[in-house]
Amino acid sequence: MKPAAFKYIAAESLAQALALKAEYGDEAKWLAGGQSLVPAMNLRVAQPAVLIDLNPIEGMAGLTVKEKPTSEPHALVIKAMTRYRTLERSAEIATHCPLLHETMPHVAHPQIRNRGTLGGNLAHADPASELPAVMMVLNAKFKAQSVRGERWIAARDFFYTLFTTALAADELLTEIAIPLQPDTPTARTRTCFMEIARRRGDYAMMGVAASVTLDANGVCTDAQLGYLNAGDTPILATQAAQSLVGQSISAAQIQAAAAIARDEVQPPGNVHATVAFQRHLATVLTKRTLTTILDFRF
Amino acid sequence: MLCKDFSLRFEMTDVTQKRCFVLFVIKMSQTTCPPKLLQIQNLKSKIPMSDLHTITATVNGKSYTRTIESRMLLSDFIRHELGLTGTHVGCEYGVCGACTILYDNHPTRSCLTLAVQANGHRLETVEGLAVSPTQLHPLQQAFHEAHGLQCGYCTPGILMTMKAFLAENPHPSEAEVREALSGNLCRCTGYQHIVDAVLNVKDEG
Numbered sequence A: 001m002k003p004a005a006f007k008y009i010a011a012e013s014l015a016q017a018l019a020l021k022a023e024y025g026d027e028a029k030w031l032a033g034g035q036s037l038v039p040a041m042n043l044r045v046a047q048p049a050v051l052i053d054l055n056p057i058e059g060m061a062g063l064t065v066k067e068k069p070t071s072e073p074h075a076l077v078i079k080a081m082t083r084y085r086t087l088e089r090s091a092e093i094a095t096h097c098p099l100l101h102e103t104m105p106h107v108a109h110p111q112i113r114n115r116g117t118l119g120g121n122l123a124h125a126d127p128a129s130e131l132p133a134v135m136m137v138l139n140a141k142f143k144a145q146s147v148r149g150e151r152w153i154a155a156r157d158f159f160y161t162l163f164t165t166a167l168a169a170d171e172l173l174t175e176i177a178i179p180l181q182p183d184t185p186t187a188r189t190r191t192c193f194m195e196i197a198r199r200r201g202d203y204a205m206m207g208v209a210a211s212v213t214l215d216a217n218g219v220c221t222d223a224q225l226g227y228l229n230a231g232d233t234p235i236l237a238t239q240a241a242q243s244l245v246g247q248s249i250s251a252a253q254i255q256a257a258a259a260i261a262r263d264e265v266q267p268p269g270n271v272h273a274t275v276a277f278q279r280h281l282a283t284v285l286t287k288r289t290l291t292t293i294l295d296f297r298f
Numbered sequence B: 001m002l003c004k005d006f007s008l009r010f011e012m013t014d015v016t017q018k019r020c021f022v023l024f025v026i027k028m029s030q031t032t033c034p035p036k037l038l039q040i041q042n043l044k045s046k047i048p049m050s051d052l053h054t055i056t057a058t059v060n061g062k063s064y065t066r067t068i069e070s071r072m073l074l075s076d077f078i079r080h081e082l083g084l085t086g087t088h089v090g091c092e093y094g095v096c097g098a099c100t101i102l103y104d105n106h107p108t109r110s111c112l113t114l115a116v117q118a119n120g121h122r123l124e125t126v127e128g129l130a131v132s133p134t135q136l137h138p139l140q141q142a143f144h145e146a147h148g149l150q151c152g153y154c155t156p157g158i159l160m161t162m163k164a165f166l167a168e169n170p171h172p173s174e175a176e177v178r179e180a181l182s183g184n185l186c187r188c189t190g191y192q193h194i195v196d197a198v199l200n201v202k203d204e205g
């Protein structure tokens, strides 16, 4: 199982990479961590004619916490070629984005995390991956660049279907911006990620990223529930989440939200888990994440 | 048709996380496969049959320069071009971990890296571990003593993974060792003796 022949180009700069992609279009593929593309090439399910290697380009990795003046939310900005390994070990992410921090160890195995990149993961758009669901819950925005210019795409508009995104053939995902929600006297946000896989590092049978915001009186003002391996894209259970808003959440309301989420997910089922089992897991994980947030994280 | 056969084969060989490729193939067979394949074939005629690159990489402290095709995997470069056959190849799509080497100090799947990407990088393989032909690396010695291998197919990948893991976390718990081992499959030992060996290295210092 070896890749078919292709032309390899080690890109030297972002501008050169974008010009090459504009020239070759669909015939060329970006090479980021290679942890999804190279196996697909080895299996010959992907046979790009040209590979544009992003790894040699300086300045495409790294993360910063942007402090914005007064009313605007602070944002965590992560460059596309930042490897999982960096995200997993980042003290900034642990402090400012605990949901992402909690999720990273669940993404594949240590060796894969040494190479895999956030941009490659999101552009690959596997609905069974943890990160697209987490980005939807966090309401992240993605910057796409091409020779034509740049634009920002909301995570919630980015994932079209299996392995298909809003990116055009000449576009490169370059930055991921996550709005941060620091505590204020009137709003505190807490999050939780859980998944169930047959084996640590495997793609999970089901996973949930949950976020709850409470006001000063303990009333829920916002809730987000994102599911992986629950449809052709990451799935937001909007009705289940909405059912929590406007009240101080009780165990019975968690139970009810989990029952709604069970019907909102559209899991595909596979050799590891039937659809019924995946729905069962969605119910259980919804309850566990919400209970963990409310009992232990506020 | 070809694609359907593929998807069937993957569903049947239900080993580990092939899901992503199953989906790839199912998706292609349902929708874009025939036009995409045709498109690729048309365009392949424009691509030269061989795309040669001259690279220099340091492997176990020694510098090697070779001219290779861009489609050569790093695992094949190490084994066939350099003759370092201690690095094993099990699956060639990232699941088994047998091909794990250190790439700039970090455990990496050599089957998911192209040889051409290693230009200017520093690699370490199992051949670089032993102190001398008669003295094993402490990690190898611990595997020997705890019976941490049977057929030995998985062992080089596990040793390279664990070398970097212990350098970062010299006093791991058993749970941490098992977690670090999650990316390496062993068909023989049942893992217990491997975990024991890694913990023994810790005990020695």
Ligand SMILES: Cc1cc2nc3c(=O)[nH]c(=O)nc-3n(C[C@H](O)[C@H](O)[C@H](O)COP(=O)(O)OP(=O)(O)OC[C@H]3O[C@@H](n4cnc5c(N)ncnc54)[C@H](O)[C@@H]3O)c2cc1C
Pocket (backbone or CB within 6 Å): A029, A030, A031, A032, A033, A034, A035, A036, A037, A038, A039, A080, A081, A106, A107, A108, A109, A112, A115, A116, A117, A118, A119, A120, A121, A123, A124, A126, A128, A129, A130, A131, A167, A171, A172, A173, A174, A201, A202, A203, A204, B017, B093, B094, B095
């Ligand atoms: C054994 C194994 C287990 C795994 N388990 C998991 C898991 O549990 N969870 C999980 O989420 N993932 C898992 N993965 C996949 C892994 O996370 C990949 O690293 C990830 O999906 C792709 O990231 P990459 O940087 O390696 O991208 P690549 O493989 O290099 O690229 C993937 C695709 O995205 C395109 N691309 C890359 N970068 C960009 C960009 N900046 N802009 C636009 N397009 C781009 C490429 O052209 C390609 O089509 C696993 C992989 C393996 C081999």
Ligand code: FES
Pocket (backbone or CB within 6 Å): B088, B089, B090, B091, B092, B093, B094, B095, B096, B097, B098, B099, B100, B109, B110, B111, B112
């Ligand atoms: S050969 Fe199996 S992971 Fe590389």
Ligand code: FES
Pocket (backbone or CB within 6 Å): B148, B149, B150, B151, B152, B153, B154, B155, B185, B186, B187, B188, B189
């Ligand atoms: S010892 Fe045989 S595969 Fe591990």
